[in-house]
Amino acid sequence: MPFLGPGSEGEPGKQGGKLRSARSRMPGHIYRSRPLSSLYLCNGARTYSMGFLVPVLTSVETAMPGVSGIRLPPSTVMAACSTATRMAAETGAHFIDQFNNPANPAAHEDGTGPELWEQMGGRVDAVVAGAGSGGTLTGLSRFFARRSPATEMVLADPRGSVLADYVRTGRVGEAGSWLVEGIGGDSIPMVSDFSRVTRAYSVSDRESFATARLVLRIEGLLVGSSSGTLLAAALRYCREQTAPKRVATLVCDAGNRHLSRLHDESWLADQGLLQRDEHGDLRDLISRRHDEGAAITVRPDDTLSTAYNRMRVNDVSQVPVVVGDRCIGLLDESDVLIALAEGKFGFDLPVRDAMTRKIETVTPQTPPERLLPLFDRGWVAIVVDGERFLGLVTRMDLLNHLRRKLAA
Structure with a gap:
């Protein structure tokens, strides 16, 4: 690791x-x-x-x-x-040019390969690795070609990258898009050599992210998205075997560099990567649900300083003002600016004195297309079930919903 x-x-x-x-x-x-x-x-x-x-x-x-x-x-x-x-x-x-620098694969041939061989006790049936520049896989391939020619080299690749298809067909196709960081490519790096790679797995973002989060939950290891791809591919390879094998892969990136994405459930929901219960109504569009404790909210007696910091840290332009499960108002950036611009008040002003009290709500059964007039007026949709606040739906939430629907 x-x-x-x-x-x-x-x-x-x-x-x-x-x-x-x-x-x-x-x-x-x-x-x-x-x-x-x-x-x-x-x-x-x-x-x-x-x-x-x-x-x-x-x-x-x-x-x-x-x-x-x-x-x-x-x-x-x-x-x-x-x-x-x-x-x-x-x-x-x-x-440094890791995509063309021969020192890249050489370091893995001289360092990573011998270290892996020693740690595995000289018995390695397969190595599963990803490729960004291709240096790791190329260096390991060259090492095992000398030390253990029977060791199978396996590529783990994000779906959308051209590398897995190149291994399978020898042709470079058209690249798609993927969210996993650090591996995958839209062309074949000059420094790479996939001639000894015998198998390649294309792993979706959903499977990569889910695997990385599963490792955290089961093993207590905070790993990154590319590690999720490699582990998912290694598990696929192992499940296909009919006899026990010693398979090695690399957990090469730390999850503390992915807290705002891989380990942020709101971001995962926005990208359609989080498995959630579907209701068939507006609740499916809410990325930060109040009943799950994910909504970014303020109370009426909070200060503008508190509200401003929550908006800034969470990259939102408005926050609902709640008392228990009821939404009694909305505070957005314009409300804060208006309260401060006159110079009569400071950031210690209570939210209740600056918030917008006249709000328009919608029910979960409201058709998504009925939200467009609200968005045209510069508003967000405040979704309530009776008096119970469920969450906000923004323009971006609706766009993400439509994107997921089209991709299904």
């Missing part, structure tokens, strides 16, 4: 190998096309400044102190690498 070692993901030895191989050419700044804490750790003893280019959809927890991070719009891996190459040339920095 590399995520339990120093750096919490990957292998510091691998990243140290990249630094050593580049040191003679290296100026004072390093760029990498996505963050890796083990590279950050290996660099700690050096004097290089570091910068990472990451997709804007990457979990916010990947940020590291003292490291510059540039968030890129959604794009292909090759586009991100081109940006990193250009920035390195313009600033005189060195681009």
Whole structure:
């Protein structure tokens, strides 16, 4: 489980190998096309400044102190690498370039492979690994080709990535989209070699996330989304066997870097990745249900400071004001601005003095299309069953619902 070692993901030895191989050419700044804490750790003893280019959809927890991070719009891996190459040339920095750097698979061939072989007592029937740059799988393949040619190499790939289909057919198809971070690709990395991979599994986001959460619940291990993909593929492989085998896989990313996504049930519900009881009405559209304790709410005697902080931390623009199970008002960003703009009140003003009291509610049986006039007026739908508050439905909740419905 590399995520339990120093750096919490990957292998510091691998990243140290990249630094050593580049040191003679290296100026004072390093760029990498996505963050890796083990590279950050290996660099700690050096004097290089570091910068990472990451997709804007990457979990916010990947940020590291003292490291510059540039968030890129959604794009292909090759586009991100081109940006990193250009920035390195313009600033005189060195681009680690894990997708083309031969030190990447070499570190796994010389380090990860022997370590795995030793820990497994020299008996390994199969290794299940993922591929982002392909360095891990390539290095392990080369090691086991020498030490244990009978060991089967298995690829675990997010559904939507082109890599699994490439292993099966030898052709590069059209890439889809996936939410698992760190593995999968829209093209075949130059540094990769899948010639010894004999089997490939495409694992859906739902199965990957569910497996990672199951590991936390059963084993007490807080792992990340790519670990969920690898473990799900390893379990599939094992279930297909007719005789006992010794199968190894890697738990390579820590879940503390995925708290805002993988381990956030509201985010999972928004993405349609959380299995929930369906009612066939507006309750299915509520991403944060009040009866489950998930709704972000305030009480009338809370201060504007409390309300503001809850909106900011949870990235919402309004909060219902509740007393018990009843919603008695709504406070949004405009209400807070109006209360503060005159300069007569501060953040210690009670919510009751700034909230909107005249609210329009809907029942669970309200057809979704009836919400559009509310949204046109800039409102949210406040769903109640009698006097019992159930939750809010926003424009994004309706869009997520329609997306899930179309994908079904």
